[in-house]
Amino acid sequence: MTAIPLTLGPLQAKGYTILRSGVRWLREDGQMCRANEPIGYFNVTLEPTDTRAGSQPLFADEMELQVAFAARMSGRLKLDEAMARGGYLNVRTIDAWEPGTRIGAIETEEEPDADEPGQLRLLKLAGRRMTALADVHSGLLPGWHSRTRGWWCDEGEAPLTLLSLGVCDAAGLVLGAQCAFMEMFEAARQGMQIVYVPDHPIAPCAPILLDQLSRTPAQFEAIVEDVHRHFGGPGKHLAADDWMFIGTMLSVLGKAPLKDRYNLFSATGLQQTGPADAVLLSLAVEPLSILRHRTLGYHMHVMRHHQAAAGPAVRAWLSSAFEPVKRPTDAIRQDYENLIDTLQRQSGSRLMILNTMSTSGHEDISCYLGFDAPLSATLSNVSAKELNLMLDDIAATREIDIIDVDAIAAEMGGAQHLPDGIHQSGMMQVVLRQEILHFMSDLRASRSLAVT
Template identity: 55%
Template sequence: MSSLALHLGPLSVDSQKILRSGVHWLCSQGEEVRANQIIGFCNISLQPAGLRLSGPPPFAEEQELQVAFAPRLPGRISINSELLRGGYLSMHSVETWNAEDIVAHLETDVEVEQEGAGNVRLLMLAGRRMTGLADLQHAGLLPSWHGRSRGWWCDKGETPISLLSLGVCDAAGVVTGDKGAFLETFEAAAQAAQMVYVPDHPIAYTTQLLLDQLSRTPAQYKAIAADIQAVLTEASTTSTPDDLVFAGTLLQALQRSPITDTYPIFSASGSARLGPANAILLSLVAEPQTILRHKKLGYHLNILRHYQAAAGPAIREWLGSAFEAVKRSLDDIRRDYEKLIDTVARMTGAKLVIINRMSTQGHEDISSYAPFDAPMSDTLANIAAKEMNLMLHDIAETRDIAIIDVDAIAAEIGGAEHLPDAVHQSGLMQAILRNEILRALEEIRAPLSSGEAA
């Protein structure tokens, strides 16, 4: 048994001074903790180290900045209670980041041979709010209402590989985890990585929506914004605060393509900027058989039913009158996927990682399919799921994609228990899917590390 002092370790942002809050502990005094288990976090803010002459400050878009930390080895933790300041001092950044600060001591049976084991492993977190008013007083990990959240980790000299999650519930929870702050993914992934999550509200991303965004010009966005503004001022139904909030978040989502986003980061090596994500996580569940298309401007929307209910009367009237419902055949969905794969490969080089669908829930009691008209996929969800899964494998014959086979995993561990509604997974199912996604990410990393990728 050996005792190890755990230091914060180095962290820097070019030309900025890092200030931190008091520590929020996520473990108890004397608790047995795992290697890479997040045990605490603090909020941080940046101040210019000298006279700033021009330009926006770094991370100007992201109002939430936090750093979480974990021991690199397992053992019994003894936390430094002096770092728990309490009150507003645990919310606001008042202490200068000091690499030598000891956050805890670790009693471990593991022989300490790992270089840098005395420094905790750091998970940097950043959230871009839907609105600057979405302030939850920094009460937890990645608080507030975010249009994009991300977490990254890397030791000095490492460059993270990035995964962008654009799926609905079946993709979100696997990446963001139980606390919505990427803790489980961080613990499972030893190598440098960045996880980015864009939520499915107010729009759920489909291949058609993503293609729209990649080709949308500033003039086209301006026309969309003018149309929505007219809805709020000219609708026969008086607009309400719900209409205004919905319109604002919709415009936020339509303004830019998350696929082409780039990302500022900081680490022990200082500041850097990552390019667009190397991998994009999508799910077949997000591909509807019917989608909304604007009658005049031609762009598409896919809004989940419970988020449609969040809109006010003016927006709901607009969705009913300005859009038409367009039926999508299996061939249509396949063409959209192939076009998106080719477009993304050309524009950013990213690879699509796609979660397929559970094709049976075990509740079917159909003894004869004779009463059902063709195509049966129009009325039977299990048939539609099987056809979609086959389509995805057909695409993989000619395109470089990674398929996460939730259908096979559910069959192996029990879909009724771990995926009862074919979308929302148990913790065990999420852990298995997470490992499959990380395995796919490592296969993408390999050629990048060797310099083979363009």
């Protein structure tokens, strides 16, 4: 048994001093831990070294900045409890980041396979709040965010970026149990950045994403003016839920996550990357009917559980200002193909799509004569099968990666691991994460070949 000191390791950003809080432990002294399993984290800030007035500092819009850390070997932890300062000193950033700072040791029987085996592996985390008022002082990436991300890379690595746009089936895979990308960090061995944008309140189906990619500032201003005119008229009485929904909705309509670029700090300094190398979408988010604004033509898709968050004025507006548009399978396919082609032209991002579970295992229909055609308009299992086949047809003509949730659930047992067709068990999430990482590894290899 060898005791190896654990040190922070290098972390730098040119033009900034990185400050950290006291440590918040995720594991207790004497506990066993796995290699690459986060054992604690700091809050951090990047303080400009030049305080003269100028451009906005980097990360100014990401009010949550944290660094989680993991040992590179498994073993028993011996923690330096003095690193946890307690109280607000575990919240406020007070100490400069020093690479040689020792946070404890790990007792291990493994043979070191690196020059500095005690140098911690770092997971950098950033959260852009939906509102500056959504501050919570405890936990990993706490609060309500319009975008969160986590990245990791060793010296000399260039991380690939995966952007996750989806509902629960995609969110759980990348965020993990603590909503901080920890499972992906532990499973991945190469440098990556994972970005997650939630469906608050607009779900990221293909028409919504196409609107975001093509929307001009003038078109967004027209949307804002239309909303102000409708809700600001005489006799309008809005509830607090209405105002909250409207503000959040306009924030989403004014952004285009598929175009985002990202600032990163790491052991080697600052770098900028983006747009995303790969985009994770969910077929489950594609509706068979979508709302379209009667005069401005933009689309709106709000999941039922988020519709309940709107006040009565917003619900009435959604009913009167928008018209429902049917989306048969051919229309969904056309939207996907347009999205794939647009991304290929604009950024080269590759789509990675989760298909859907096509049977509950409880279907007992013995005769379909009582159902009107097309059956997919009435029977969800038929619709799911048609949509899964549609994805296969798209893959025959365009470069996309399909994560076959349907086959994996059938093999593992859908009743146990995907009982409602959307929310996976922890064991199934492990398998699906490996599929994602496999596709990301293939993408890295193809990009490397293209460069050489």
